Amino acid sequence: MSDEIRVLPKGYSDTPVIPGQVWRVHDVDRPMPPVIAPASDATQALVGEPPSDALVLFDGTSTDGWIHRNGDSCGWTLVDGDAMEVTPRTGDIRSKDEFGTCQLHVEWKAPTEIYADSQGRGNSGVFLLGLYEIQVLDGYENPTYADGVTAAIYGQYPPLVNVCVPPGVWHTYDVVFESPEYHHGKLAKPAAMTVFHNGVLVHHRQEMQGPTQHRALASYADPHGPKGPLVLQDHGDRVQFRNIWIRELEKLQAD
Ligand code: MG
Numbered sequence: 366m367s368d369e370i371r372v373l374p375k376g377y378s379d380t381p382v383i384p385g386q387v388w389r390v391h392d393v394d395r396p397m398p399p400v401i402a403p404a405s406d407a408t409q410a411l412v413g414e415p416p417s418d419a420l421v422l423f424d425g426t427s428t429d430g431w432i433h434r435n436g437d438s439c440g441w442t443l444v445d446g447d448a449m450e451v452t453p454r455t456g457d458i459r460s461k462d463e464f465g466t467c468q469l470h471v472e473w474k475a476p477t478e479i480y481a482d483s484q485g486r487g488n489s490g491v492f493l494l495g496l497y498e499i500q501v502l503d504g505y506e507n508p509t510y511a512d513g514v515t516a517a518i519y520g521q522y523p524p525l526v527n528v529c530v531p532p533g534v535w536h537t538y539d540v541v542f543e544s545p546e547y548h549h550g551k552l553a554k555p556a557a558m559t560v561f562h563n564g565v566l567v568h569h570r571q572e573m574q575g576p577t578q579h580r581a582l583a584s585y586a587d588p589h590g591p592k593g594p595l596v597l598q599d600h601g602d603r604v605q606f607r608n609i610w611i612r613e614l615e616k617l618q619a620d
């Protein structure tokens with residue numbers, strides 16, 4: 366084997382400018398993207414590793430980053446060394462930090478003890494900005510309303526498919542959330558979500574009709590800021606969560 370490699374061009378400066386951009390095709394001067402380490406996939410036994418530039422919101426060791434919506438310290442329970450479990454009727458919990466447009470990863474599983482059907486089975490939720498819910502539900506062979514099934518944008522859009530695994534098995538949600546934008550108190554750009562459930566696309570940049578409502582229409586009548594906490598719902602069921610991480614997205618396209 367040769368100990369020299371062939372040195373090839375690292376780009377060009379005599380190519381056409383890409384329409385709408387300042388860069389040429391294969392532009393030698395275009396900045397390279399930052400280098401990060403990838404996430405590793407979770408298995409049922411092993412929690413995955415976040416990518417190296419993620420902010421870890423829950424790694425199984427502590428609930429310190431979380432409080433209840435009313436400000437009380439987190440009353441949910443650490444379990445199995447890597448997860449936390451809803452303590453029913455302690456209330457929703459929220460991250461102490463606030464986020465806007467982001468990529469989010471959450472793993473969760475529903476309890477194996479089944480004492481109700483429909484919305485009474487493994488119900489919880491993941492709320493972006495504390496306002497926009499992706500439904501968490503044990504939707505495995507469990508009839509309910511379509512816009513309330515697992516991974517639904519609750520009350521607005523069912524997922525494209527139901528990718529549920531049985532109760533007691535870990536699920537993953539991978540989400541790209543875009544905060545809504547207001548201009549002088551009027552909606553300029555609605556919130557949008559892309560969601561993968563267990564690796565399968567279930568919402569593709571779905572524009573939302575407003576913050577989540579129950580048995581009511583959503584709207585953007587009450588403007589809110591571009592950031593808010595991540596909220597996990599206490600709906601009375603002992604749902605567990607693990608490996609929660611987030612990447613704030615200052616921009617959705619490279620420069
Ligand atoms: Mg819910």
